[in-house]
Amino acid sequence: MLANFLGKSKPINFIILLSLFFGIFISTSFSLFSNADFELSLLFKSTCFLGLNLVIFFFYNFVVTKNNLTLDNFYAFFTFTILLSYFTAITHSTKTLITLLLYLIFIRKVYSLKSKKNTLQKLFDSGFWLSILFIIEPFTAVFSILIYSGIFLHQKSVSNTLIAPIVGFLTPLIIYFTYCFWFDKLYVFINLFYFDTFYNFIFRPENPYYWITIFILTLSVIAIFLKSPKAFSVNNSFKKSWILLIINLLVALTFALLVPNKNNTELLFLLFPAAIIIANGFESVGSNFVKNILFVLLLASAIILPFIL
16 A cells, blocks of 8 residues: 555655656646647657756655655655645746755755754855845745754854855855846846835635645644654754754745745745655554555545646
């Protein structure tokens, strides 16, 4: 059954899960690209999508396993695959996938702070990648909370560790400022710092992704209640990572609420922490029978939802 299959971290399981997602993608691609002018356009878009998703999946799995955010299983990868499949209708944009990949690179640097090696380099890199995200979408600045939460949880709060992310953040900004100044586009740079938002603070219930978000958050909250007693009972690195995951979920939700031009892509930032938190909730369920039911229901939802949205 699914619980036994996902409980074994084998390469073949990884390939099968990838095939699952791409199968869902292929079944929806032709309708989404039906307005393409040429078959070559369809082929190019599909190839870009598959390639970027492959990189995202490998990177996501690397971050989870490298930082021991779950036990040695594929629960988190399966959950991430299912959650991402809910958004196939909005992830056909190359820009969206590149932004998600940049976010995962940034996240990787933050969660790797659990190791004491190359701390200043990791902090510089985290600020650097966050700055690139900031240039793409200024409201990602709220994720700076995640960097300093990682410092306070995993590292010593000294002047070097506090300043390193700022230096990293300023580096791309200075380069971008120089570019805008040289091409007489300073207004583009200045507009990055205008945060005019609160008129659009709430998701609209008529948006189908509103209900998907509620579903994901509900599963996450249940998982937090299931896993937290055990996670907080032992003072180890996972306890700190668990706190960081919860903070990550809250910050991602804040970002999704704050961003003024909502087009549902902002919800993708929730998927990384939510998938791992939900996977840890599955680990806390003792009965394989219950796990199998939950996994089958999630799989069924991934197959049905793309055709409904």
